[in-house]
Amino acid sequence: MGTQICNETILQNSPVVQDATSGQPRAQSLSSRPRKKLIRRTDRDYSQYLRRGCQFTFLLMNIWLGSQFYLWVRHFETGGRLAYVSRPSGVEGWLPIAGMMNLKYLLTTGHVPVLHPAAMFLLVAFLAIAFLFRKAFCSWLCPVGTLSECLWRFGEQLFGRNVRLPAWLDIPLRGLKYLLLGFFVWAVSSMSAGAIGAFMHSPYGIIADVKMLNFFRFIGETGLIVVGVLVMGSVLVQNFWCRYLCPYGALLGITSIFGPLRIRRSEEACIDCAKCARACPSTLPVDKLITIKSAECTGCLECVAVCPAEGALQMGLPRIIAARTPKNGQLPAWAFGAGVGVLFFGIVGFAKTAGYWNSEVPRAVYNQLVPHANEASHPMPEDPALRE
Ligand code: SF4
Ligand code: SF4
DSSP states (O other): OEEEETTEEEEOOSOEEEOTTTOOEEEOOGGGSOOOOOOBOOSOOOHHHHHHHHHHHHHHHHHHHHHHHHHHHHHHHTTTOSOOOOOOGGGGGGOHHHHHHHHHHHHHHSOOOSSSHHHHHHHHHHHHHHHHSTTHIIIIIOHHHHHHHHHHHHHHHHHSSOOOOOHHHHHHHHHHHHHHHHHHHHHHHTSOHHHHHHHHHSHHHHTHHHHHHHHHHTOOHHHHHHHHHHHHHHHHSTTHHHHHTOHHHHHHHHHHHTSSOEEEEOTTTOOOOOHHHHHOTTOOOGGGEEEEOOTTOOOOOHHHHHOOBTTSEEEEOOHHHHTTSGGGGBOOHHHHHHHHHHHHHHHHHHHHHTTOSSOOOOHHHHHHHGGGGGGOOOOOTTOGGGOO
16 A cells, blocks of 8 residues: 655555554554565675775865865965965865856856856766766765764764654754755846856956865854854764755755656565664665655665665666666666766766866966955845846
């Protein structure tokens, strides 16, 4: 019998019986259900080694990008006393708003923007990954997601468990990230292509990446308190930032809903042990659903990794297509990880080889702007330069 809960198809395994007192139908308790025979998996699941390998590779890549970018900034700040290193355009992955603005510019003008084009190509890569491989950016690539996961695992070790907020608090808090996303989408969609071009060519737009770095370098008391609260929240609650506040994750989650891959549970093979639901960092009721369509599913494959029953749980194509494909549409972890990698490096590689990766800014302009980055103020909508 299928019902809808949280936009998911639920197949209730529990036989419906009549309540003795109320006469209402109710589900039979788990303990009184007939136990299904476990056909144990024989394959060794290595998905979590693969995922952690990807996470830490991307974390190291980001540390390397950040360090090189810092040295590039210091070259200009010291008036050239420190050796020049090339600017790593990959840091523009930290400028998602610039990526959205540039994507709108490309779609409305047909021209690849000359300032922060890498921000746009990285956004396109992450959107493509979200469409084809669920929100895998969050659980396989994002360095903030990796740190967040380290923090909640640390909290789990420290306190024996993580806090699960009650639904009345959890659901509205989850909505916060969509509100933040809505604000950014509204702000970008209300700008014309001309206004986006003018913004990007303003001193603020040119050195938006330096402003971002300086925010963390010279973080004030308020910023430190906010970061402290986020760290504490992340130790206590699984993926606190990602679950409640990250607008990027919200965008990728919405995109993932339209993609073809889903976690699928076979009702016949499943023994109702609920290990999958307990392992899910997004607290999805995997053991009660037939397919996981939720925007919160990050494709981490933790549920698949802990499932003991042969063929009970898998990442795969929808049933209707799966029946006509080899292996019943199942995508093994290596293919999932490889797909994420191919999309990421394919899109970045295309942008690099086509000459679209680096911002076209003469070094003399950076010489002028970078040492005074803290003085560059955000152009306001009423600025004549941003008006058509
Ligand atoms: S449903 Fe499975 S793949 Fe999706 S977030 Fe939960 S554990 Fe990860
Ligand atoms: S882990 Fe989940 S899918 Fe696998 S047997 Fe247990 S309840 Fe069923």
